[in-house]
Each structure stands twice: as C-alpha cells, then as structure tokens.
Amino acid sequence: MPHQDQAAQESELKTNLKTEVNQSFARFVTGQLDPNDDSAWNDFKDRVGKIGVKPYLDLQQAAYETYNA
Secondary structure, eight states: OOOHHHHHHHHHHHHHHHHHHHHHHHHHHTTSSOTTOHHHHHHHHHHHHHHTHHHHHHHHHHHHHHHTO
C-alpha cells in the first residue's frame, strides 16, 4: 500500500493525466487534431510527459511491487 504522500501524488497525477487524455481524445475524435499528424501526436506526448506520466507509472509500479511482495 502506498504511503500517504505517494497516494496523494498518485491521485493528483491520475486526475491531471485523465483530464488531458480525455480532452485530447475528444479533439482527436472530433477532427480538431489529426492522429496521423506526427506534430499533434508529439505535442500530446509532450503534454502528458510534462504532467507526469513517468512519475505516475513509477508510483504504480512501486505499488504493484509492494502488493506482490
């Protein structure tokens, strides 16, 4: 089980990432962004990177390893 500070960080990252993914998905689906456009896709990856996808995945991995220990 993650520590309280890790749980708070994970929750914030999850919320921010989910919001970005949902908004971007809507823009891709409605044609505002073209998923075949490398620039649009790279911008999306940059945004989720800046939000913290790597730390989020690290927290998830640590929780998984703790659970399975």
